[in-house]
Amino acid sequence: MAQPTDLDLYERIRQKDKEALEVLYDRYEKLLYSFAYRMMKDSQAAEEVMQDVFMKLWRGKGAGQYVSGRGKFSSWLLTITRNASIDLIRKKKVQEVEWDQRDSVHEDLPGVEQEIEDKEERNQLRRAVHTLPDEQQRMICLFYFQGMSQREIAEKCDIPLGTVKGRVRLALKKLREHLEKEGGIVYER
Amino acid sequence: MNDKPCDHILDYINDQLSDIERKQFEKHLSECPRCQEELKEMEDLMGDLPTYMEQTEPPAGMKQRVLDEVFSNEEEDTAPVRTKRPVKWKAWSGVLAAGLLLSIGMNVYTGLEVSDLATENEQLESSLTEIQTALSELEDSESGTASPLQQTELASAEGTNAAGTATLLNRETRQELLVQTQNLENLEPGEVYQVWLIEGETPEPAGAFTTNDTGSGGVAFTINEEKSWDAVAITKEPQTGNQTPQGEIILQAGL
Numbered sequence: 001m002a003q004p005t006d007l008d009l010y011e012r013i014r015q016k017d018k019e020a021l022e023v024l025y026d027r028y029e030k031l032l033y034s035f036a037y038r039m040m041k042d043s044q045a046a047e048e049v050m051q052d053v054f055m056k057l058w059r060g061k062g063a064g065q066y067v068s069g070r071g072k073f074s075s076w077l078l079t080i081t082r083n084a085s086i087d088l089i090r091k092k093k094v095q096e097v098e099w100d101q102r103d104s105v106h107e108d109l110p111g112v113e114q115e116i117e118d119k120e121e122r123n124q125l126r127r128a129v130h131t132l133p134d135e136q137q138r139m140i141c142l143f144y145f146q147g148m149s150q151r152e153i154a155e156k157c158d159i160p161l162g163t164v165k166g167r168v169r170l171a172l173k174k175l176r177e178h179l180e181k182e183g184g185i186v187y188e189r
Numbered sequence: 190m191n192d193k194p195c196d197h198i199l200d201y202i203n204d205q206l207s208d209i210e211r212k213q214f215e216k217h218l219s220e221c222p223r224c225q226e227e228l229k230e231m232e233d234l235m236g237d238l239p240t241y242m243e244q245t246e247p248p249a250g251m252k253q254r255v256l257d258e259v260f261s262n263e264e265e266d267t268a269p270v271r272t273k274r275p276v277k278w279k280a281w282s283g284v285l286a287a288g289l290l291l292s293i294g295m296n297v298y299t300g301l302e303v304s305d306l307a308t309e310n311e312q313l314e315s316s317l318t319e320i321q322t323a324l325s326e327l328e329d330s331e332s333g334t335a336s337p338l339q340q341t342e343l344a345s346a347e348g349t350n351a352a353g354t355a356t357l358l359n360r361e362t363r364q365e366l367l368v369q370t371q372n373l374e375n376l377e378p379g380e381v382y383q384v385w386l387i388e389g390e391t392p393e394p395a396g397a398f399t400t401n402d403t404g405s406g407g408v409a410f411t412i413n414e415e416k417s418w419d420a421v422a423i424t425k426e427p428q429t430g431n432q433t434p435q436g437e438i439i440l441q442a443g444l
Contacts, residue, residue, distance in 0.1 A: 018260060029247055033251070038239070038242050047248065047251055058259045071233075072236070075237065079232075079236075125242045149199070149200050165196070169227075169230070172234040179238075
């Protein structure tokens, strides 16, 4: 029996088919959880992100609505996972700042090892990030993994606001070039 | 924060804009090919990064916890959670029925003569009794206990003696609207009194009824959709089944 495509499942989810959500969950659990875990660096927070993502998907409103034509379904799922993570990071940060003033001052150059901590040998992303110059590593870390605003990045890195976009783009582009040499895991069905 | 709209693209991607800023940027995006291209490029660059990341084993039991939470919240969603919202439906009723009394709820009394008040009270008391009877009948006919969430007197249009009450009932996981009226004008054959539930400025049909010789009538309606209703209104319609009102508002109240 042919496996239902992601879009088949999404359509069924819109019809409130619980089984379809479960199938989609099984298909993406590991990818989304791993990603959320990389973003949050905490298993409980990552689970909170998962909760948020699947709640949005099930409700199918606003951010939980997939518009085909705006890229692959899997990319869209990853985008809402990333947004849910950024959202939670920000909420947690607000709490931290309230009782830990050091947070804003104590921002040493975040070693990407520390941000994307990795115990396994096989981690293409980490390897690829490492090939980049420090400044580009930092752009990826602050923009991609911490979800910071343009202004925050400009302040943290002490660079003009207007240059942030170009630097982030360049860093992502370079990262991409390294990654494409290796090839990733294909999830889309 | 930034001067040029194009400068918002990073914050748009990172979901860092306020609702207003986001809408502004989306409007700009629809008109700016360069931003469209940049956004597409950024999305392509970032889209699959997680697939290159090290995989982490999900904690035991997460699937059950996540899905249970999703589905149980869904059930709560359909259960009514009612919060008072500002009345936004005036535009709707205004367009439809200029010159009608727009006062809502208790305000109607200030416009009435004291003598009218006494009559009104009497009428309302009797309709309340009728509603209670109808309520207990409903309880008998179906399982599940109903409890009134809100009861409101309907305000009548100027120049009519129409009166009535609307009651929102909670029954298990759904809601019912019970409408009871009197002193309504007699209908022409084919005409009906139509009840509308209004969310914002959008009316939705919520049951229709005809009246007896003395101008009394009412209807019980099961509310299937989870919405935060702002108002209830009754119009006279030339036929049943209208999806939007044609006739003027006879009775109305904010919820």
